Amino acid sequence: MSETNADAPAKALPDFDGLFRTPRPVGLPVHAQGLGKSFGAKRVLRRLDFTIPAGQFVAIVGRSGCGKSTLLRLVAGLDLASGGSIEVDGEVIREPHPAIGIVFQEPRLFPWLSVADNVGFGLAEIGARERRLRVDEALEHVGLARFGSRWPRELSGGQQQRVAIARAFVARPKVLLLDEPFSALDAFTRASLNAHLLALWAESRPTILMVTHDVDEAALLGDRVIVMQPQPGRIFDDIKLTLARPRDRLDEGFDTARRQILSALDRSLAPAARQA
Secondary structure, three states: OEEEEOOOOOOOOHHHHHHHHOOOOOOOOEEEEEEEEEEOOEEEEEEEEEEEOOOOEEEEEEOOOOOHHHHHHHHHOOOOOOEEEEEEOOEEOOOOOOOEEEEOOOOOOOOOOOHHHHHOOOOOOOOHHHHHHHHHHHHHHOOOOOOOOOOHHHOOHHHHHHHHHHHHHHOOOOEEEEEOOOOOOOHHHHHHHHHHHHHHHHHHOOEEEEEOOOHHHHHHHOOEEEEEEOOOEEEEEEEEEEOOOOOOOOOHHHHHHHHHHHHHHHHHOOHHHHOO
16 A cells, blocks of 8 residues: 655645544445456456445545446445445445445436425434434535525536535435546536535544545545556555645645556556556
């Protein structure tokens, strides 16, 4: 495992400093052993082995087609492995699990429900008062406290994705899977949502696996970056980031981390690496 260090905390998100220093509840550990997936004769993933401690934020990067989204579907229980196993807190995952939440590339909101009802959709089993309190808190966390009565069609793309994130966190998942949730957004909206996501993670500390094609985003958010290579998809490098939080994109340590991830991506696509 590679490692990158920074000597001093960054100042990009000073409002979150207290959150990062305070001990918080954590999520559940995730463990994969010999994990593989094939679709007919096509092998998409080959023998993935990794352990993610409870509460860790892991970014997953790699060229399109290397099986990143397939990996998340296996962890979510939305698909079955062809070989090996995936476990969450020692329990083998073969179907959707109440402790695991997922946010897709598109918000996937129900157009016939208000923003508040979309966020609270999965909370039918708790009382109305508790459900309302949770929804209000979640919307406040993502900067949409006054938007609960609106319809999804009245929101921008960035606002709709905030609703999707609020819906995922309101269920208090122990493991949260994010499949390029900000890929369709402009740079300013993306930066804002990165900040909201970090604040939510810092408060409840679920275990997060996030697929992204944005190297800066991986370096900004991750405790660790898993670099995958294609044909078939497998782990090429596992980079541990010890940069202090909050992080500053202009900090020298951040630039070092970014270059290390880019280097691993470049090497993962070299002919010798692809034949390994």
